[in-house]
Amino acid sequence: MQITNRKRIVALGVLATLTLAGCSTTAGGDTAAADCAPADGKVELTFTSWIPGIEDVVDIWNEKNPDIQVTVQTGPNGNGGTYKNFFNQLSAGNAPDLGQIEYDALPNFRVQDGLENIAACEGVLDSKDQFIDWTWNQVTFGEDEAVYAVPQDTGPMALYYRADLFEAAGIPVPTTWDEYAAAAVTIREQGGYITNFPQNDVNWFAGLVWQAGGQWFSNDGDAWDVTLESDESVKVADYWQGLIEDDLVSKVPAWTDEWNNAYNTGSDWTWISAVWGANSISSGAPDTAGNWAVAPMPQWNAGENAAGNWGGSSTAVLKGSDHPYEAAQFALWLNTDPEALTALNQGANLYPATKEGLKLPVLADGVEFYGDQPIYDVFAEAAAQTNPDFVWGPTMTQTYADVADGFGGVLGGSGTLAEALKTGQSKTIQALEAAAIPVKK
Amino acid sequence: MTTVQTKGPREKLASRTAAMIIMGVSTLYFLVPIWWLFISSTKDRADFGSTAGLWFADFNLFENIGALAAYNDGVYFRWMLNSILYAGAGALLGTLFAAMAGYALAKYHFPGREIVFNVVLGGVLVPATALALPLFLIFSQFNATNTFWSVFLPSLVSPFGVYLARIFAAASVPDELLEAARLDGSGEIRTFFTVSRRLMTPALVTIFLFQFVAIWNNFFLPLIMLRDQEFFPVTLGLYAWNTQVNQIPEIRTLVIVGAFLSIIPLIIAFLSLQRFWRGGLGAGSVK
Numbered sequence: 189m190q191i192t193n194r195k196r197i198v199a200l201g202v203l204a205t206l207t208l209a210g211c212s213t214t215a216g217g218d219t220a221a222a223d224c225a226p227a228d229g230k231v232e233l234t235f236t237s238w239i240p241g242i243e244d245v246v247d248i249w250n251e252k253n254p255d256i257q258v259t260v261q262t263g264p265n266g267n268g269g270t271y272k273n274f275f276n277q278l279s280a281g282n283a284p285d286l287g288q289i290e291y292d293a294l295p296n297f298r299v300q301d302g303l304e305n306i307a308a309c310e311g312v313l314d315s316k317d318q319f320i321d322w323t324w325n326q327v328t329f330g331e332d333e334a335v336y337a338v339p340q341d342t343g344p345m346a347l348y349y350r351a352d353l354f355e356a357a358g359i360p361v362p363t364t365w366d367e368y369a370a371a372a373v374t375i376r377e378q379g380g381y382i383t384n385f386p387q388n389d390v391n392w393f394a395g396l397v398w399q400a401g402g403q404w405f406s407n408d409g410d411a412w413d414v415t416l417e418s419d420e421s422v423k424v425a426d427y428w429q430g431l432i433e434d435d436l437v438s439k440v441p442a443w444t445d446e447w448n449n450a451y452n453t454g455s456d457w458t459w460i461s462a463v464w465g466a467n468s469i470s471s472g473a474p475d476t477a478g479n480w481a482v483a484p485m486p487q488w489n490a491g492e493n494a495a496g497n498w499g500g501s502s503t504a505v506l507k508g509s510d511h512p513y514e515a516a517q518f519a520l521w522l523n524t525d526p527e528a529l530t531a532l533n534q535g536a537n538l539y540p541a542t543k544e545g546l547k548l549p550v551l552a553d554g555v556e557f558y559g560d561q562p563i564y565d566v567f568a569e570a571a572a573q574t575n576p577d578f579v580w581g582p583t584m585t586q587t588y589a590d591v592a593d594g595f596g597g598v599l600g601g602s603g604t605l606a607e608a609l610k611t612g613q614s615k616t617i618q619a620l621e622a623a624a625i626p627v628k629k
Numbered sequence: 630m631t632t633v634q635t636k637g638p639r640e641k642l643a644s645r646t647a648a649m650i651i652m653g654v655s656t657l658y659f660l661v662p663i664w665w666l667f668i669s670s671t672k673d674r675a676d677f678g679s680t681a682g683l684w685f686a687d688f689n690l691f692e693n694i695g696a697l698a699a700y701n702d703g704v705y706f707r708w709m710l711n712s713i714l715y716a717g718a719g720a721l722l723g724t725l726f727a728a729m730a731g732y733a734l735a736k737y738h739f740p741g742r743e744i745v746f747n748v749v750l751g752g753v754l755v756p757a758t759a760l761a762l763p764l765f766l767i768f769s770q771f772n773a774t775n776t777f778w779s780v781f782l783p784s785l786v787s788p789f790g791v792y793l794a795r796i797f798a799a800a801s802v803p804d805e806l807l808e809a810a811r812l813d814g815s816g817e818i819r820t821f822f823t824v825s826r827r828l829m830t831p832a833l834v835t836i837f838l839f840q841f842v843a844i845w846n847n848f849f850l851p852l853i854m855l856r857d858q859e860f861f862p863v864t865l866g867l868y869a870w871n872t873q874v875n876q877i878p879e880i881r882t883l884v885i886v887g888a889f890l891s892i893i894p895l896i897i898a899f900l901s902l903q904r905f906w907r908g909g910l911g912a913g914s915v916k
Contacts, residue, residue: 234856238872238873239876240876240880261775261857262857262869263865263866263869264869264872265872265873269852269868272853273852273853273856274764280765280766282772312647354669406828443875449679452679453679467877467878468878471674471879472878475675475679535878536876
């Protein structure tokens with residue numbers, strides 16, 4: 189009961205500022221950018237992240253900044269337990285100073301008042317122009333004088349395809365979704381599948397909706413609007429529904445051996461995926477080295493240039509940190525400094541969220557697995573073509589689970605993707621109402 | 630243990646066959662995953678995805694173990710040591726406490742004895758998972774989360790062990806023997822350690838094994854309590870790695886070979902303590 193009340197108050201607090209943000213710079217209540225002054229003397233910070241090898245990157249910082257020493261703490265990935273831990277720690281008052289939070293989880297932390305507003309900290313607001321537009325909107329929630337995290341990495345999407353098979357079959361690389369569907373038919377005639385429809389990667393599907401110009405959530409300052417059934421969303425659902433019904437895509441659960449094998453043996457020909465997927469293919473389908481290539485995502489209308497995004501995280505300063513100034517300085521360095529970005533890319537395949545970061549030397553070279561194509565050029569373009577206004581909701585875990593249930597039904601032969609979205613829509617509204625978060629009817 | 634003895638009543642062929650089939654199927658059911666795990670940990674990454682799951686490809690077990698030992702400065706073996714420490718020391722002390730408590734409840738008459746016992750019995754019904762979050766909040770009060778003790782101390786408590794120890798002490802430690810010890814001038818504590826503990830050994834081994842396995846497999850408490858990977862038990866460490874597989878596919882091999890190695894201590898504990906356990910169950914049944 190107590191928790192519910194607290195949530196309600198915070199939710200209203202958020203909404204109050206969102207309303208105010210539209211017309212003035214006044215920020216009220218808990219969202220006011222607190223004073224952000226450096227501390228005297230040596231500061232020790234804790235930083236929880238599940239990025240493999242993050243310790244080595246932090247060591248670079250620690251060496252250069254003897255007065256701001258950062259200790260890395262780790263754990264499973266966010267939805268694997270670290271987010272729950274953050275919330276437990278926030279209520280116990282012992283959260284780490286900094287935490288890794290994916291974009292789709294940020295609104296949940298914001299609504300539950302788990303994030304420190306670091307807008308007043310030196311250099312934070314000025315860094316806006318360094319970041320890719322859409323990432324900045326993710327960490328500010330469109331509020332003025334507010335920054336709740338520093339963007340870390342992104343997952344711009346493109347089309348991975350088997351260049352050798354496409355050429356042998358005489359199929360041109362699809363530039364529109366219509367061409368993609370036509371190619372699917374030809375590939376099916378040859379015994380393959382153009383790609384796989386994953387039941388559980390609902391955020392992948394959201395990336396496709398993102399590309400189509402749709403979104404699943406918005407917040408007008410008074411209430412959350414849930415639009416899983418928007419026209420764009422249904423358009424994407426109907427498109428894939430058609431491919432599934434005509435048996436043009438395989439239905440293997442993603443991230444399994446079976447799925448890897450489908451790519452490794454050349455049974456699946458393409459994958460529309462994020463930049464980090466490059467590594468998934470090269471490790472899951474090692475026998476196909478040199479045969480892959482990357483092209484921009486197919487478009488809904490010929491001549492358009494829109495891309496989606498799948499994944500990415502931010503570095504947030506968690507509520508209750510004693511040293512938001514130092515924490516913000518570290519977060520800025522970690523996510524903008526070329527040395528840090530290079531180390532993050534090499535150690536964990538993170539793709540930077542800064543405009544300059546996309547021009548890193550490590551991202552300029554051709555990649556052997558992809559026939560020496562400089563594939564990151566394609567993703568750099570995609571990053572710039574991603575709709576900046578996309579908004580995640582505060583209950584994404586639940587939304588993903590409910591939509592995935594529906595997708596599972598479709599792959600099992602019952603229902604449609606559009607119906608799955610419809611169910612996801614109503615369950616999400618229920619979940620928001622249960623958490624006392626205002627919803628627009 | 631359904632070895633058919635020659636002098637026992639003859640079973641019908643049909644029921645015997647049925648029993649064998651059921652046992653065969655269960656054996657298969659329990660062993661196939663372990664077999665798969667063993668086979669998979671001998672494969673390199675390419676073979677893992679592309680060869681049959683239940684038979685060998687190139688034998689790379691030692692290369693994989695080498696990679697496991699090298700990754701992240703060999704943090705995996707640190708986790709194994711942690712697990713052995715949490716489970717070994719925790720089970721040892723937990724068994725001692727459970728034995729003392731159960732023995733006291735069985736052999737001494739004091740007011741409120743049944744109430745205490747019933748409360749302990751109630752504790753058996755509360756799953757450890759449900760206690761993890763309250764424990765976290767309590768430890769937070771003392772700034773003791775993310776320490777060795779935050780996982781070790783809660784592991785010392787075993788209501789089921791107390792229950793088992795009481796039942797067993799009541800059945801296997803005769804009051805006359807305690808009387809004789811007292812007459813000979815032995816103090817209560819000395820009697821417990823020299824006489825009663827020996828009589829209770831089969832039950833203690835059982836409690837130890839249960840407790841060892843429970844702590845070894847306890848995942849939720851460390852997940853909530855710990856943030857520094859130097860304190861992680863192997864279960865949590867492997868789980869954390871497994872959640873990174875999408876990002877760093879190379880880790881998959883390490884998770885598999887790590888999971889395989891992590892069951893070895895359990896197998897050793899079971900095989901070496903098994904005969905005590907059987908003796909214990911047998912002693913109870915003859916009575």
